[in-house]
Amino acid sequence: MLLTIQPEELTERWYDVFEKIEWTEVLLFLFYVACIFLVRAIVLGISRRLSTNRVFRHVDPVLRSLLNWATTYGILLFMIFYFSNSGWMFDRLFEIGNVEITAFLLILVVLIVSLANRASKIITRYILPNVYQRYHLDRGMSYTFDRMFHYTVMAIAIVVSLTTVGLDLSALTVFAGVLGVGIGFGLQNIASNFISGIILLFERPIKVGDRVIIDDLIGDVDKISMRSTVIKTIHNEHVIVPNSYFLEEQVVNRSYGDPRMRLVVPVGVAYGTDADKVKKVLLQAAQEEEQAGGVVLSDPVPFVNFAAFGESSLDFELMVWIDNSNQVISTKSALNFRINRLFAEHEIEIPFPQRDLHIKSMPDMKQQ
Template sequence: MGDPLYAVLLLFAGLIGSVVLYWVYHWLLKRAEKTESKIDDILVAATGKPLIITVLVVTAYLAIVSSGIIPPKYEYILDSKYLNAFYIIIGAWVASSFSYNFIHLYGRWMASRTESEVDDRIIDVLEIAVKYVIWFIAFLLILSTLDIDITPLLAGAGIAGVAVALAAQDLLSNFFGGALIVMDKPFKMGDRIKIDDYLGDVISVGPRSTRIQTLDYQLLTIPNSKIANSVIINYALPEVRLKIKIPVSVAYGSDVKRVKEILLEIANEAVERSACVLRYPPPTVYFLEFADSSLNFTPIVWAKAFNMAWDVQDFINTRIDERFREEGIEIPFPQMDVHIKKS
């Protein structure tokens, strides 16, 4: 026989303790809100309610055990393994709540500092995934505590995991490729980039793919896994101005000094008349090559932005054609001289 009076006192003490813990819990929450760190808020929120429920359940369990009101044929329900299963549930509750709130608070804070939406979606996935993982582990531990064989379940989960991993291989590679883009930051929205033979402006970075608007205003969707393994040219970094080299060829016999003077005059004219050309660095002209059919020069000017290259080239090429016609300078076409030796 148990002691009913002791059981009642124990149950009463548990109720009083739970009420005290409830008030302490709310007092700690208010104190935590006044501190700069958010870790204490997360910790108090994660442990408060589970601790109160634990006190209630454990004291109720001990009161029932000490009361002797359970018939002998039902005493198996008082086995300590059920109490241990309850402890696992409480531990999973605390771990799940703490992990979720930590990721939600600090993950959202880090994601808000970037322009991309990929990191926000990664945080969404992590918030859900951490809960499922913790509760799945808790479920397996509970089954093991209750002496239920979990070997078939683990084997089935392993096979299912392999099948899902194979089926979602491309999806996962693109997802983690997007995560790498967010962390490494090779480009951002609005940047003009070149990936392999694709050139355009970045308009969005998603969890599976990145969308680029080409110069022909076509939408190009590239998987993130391809971008993560490609060489990327970013025309907007480290600054938006663009160095423009314009190849110019003239016929052999042309006055090299005069050609350079004309090209430099045209480049300086572009600085004065075109809204797309920078004054500094100043334009330069180089005579670079004696080619097979021509003398090759390269004027260099700086465009104010990467999206002004065609305007600059159009202005300069048009003026080169006009000035060369006025000066009688010939722009040669490719030719080959064949000499036949008579025997």
């Protein structure tokens, strides 16, 4: 069995360890920790005041990160050395397989895993971006490499920490079996979203930075985590979507493959207007927007579609291609402004719905 002692024996053993603790020593250790935090607060206060100066403006976040790192791991290392001669630090708490787990081993595992996590974040934040820039990798591919690097480092750290404490990984087979049953019954949604997240990172039907449409909701993929994906809408709202949704439901990805997109601008003119004149003016609006340095493309060429004879207007559609799907709203607005100005210059009327009301004469009322 994975645990070789009963719960009653485990409780009694923890109580024995608790009795061996010298509380005077513990209080002195807490005093030293309080002094460390006091020094940290003083240094951060000085750095915050200096950050008002332009020269030291960028020093404060770096110093804050270094102090947090030094405080966390400094306290853990100080705890190991300070209580190195204490018996309770090395007394057996419980057993996994044939390995006796002590407080020292637990602290060592936490230290290894946390150091690996911090090292992974430092490498992905300060070192890997230079590599991505050198090889001209896009934002989505860079994010995929960052996630896979982080997962790999953490997996190695967990294996190293377990083997460091002398734990035979084969002793975890029972735990793995129990975990598999738990996934099959209660954790299947979490497992499904985790596997879907791995598929999204490798297959990349969507990637960080893509403009997507989900149930009429338009936004950019901001983050793909282990369980969910964060979509940042055009209104700066963040929507959390389970990863499995992108593999099971229909999702529109405007940035997938060819970044170009056709934009349709509908417009109506009054009956009796010269249709050829309308076509010429609409193409002029597209040409002006393209020459103004917008995202409108000249190839494929803009096209004017005579859509229908509406109830109150002749309905046209100006179809243009743009090279950035993120500029749909701004480009459509700019084209509408140009069309409205050009229609006014060429005296082309934009109608509004009209209704003719016919009133029949009422029969004479008999006078009472």
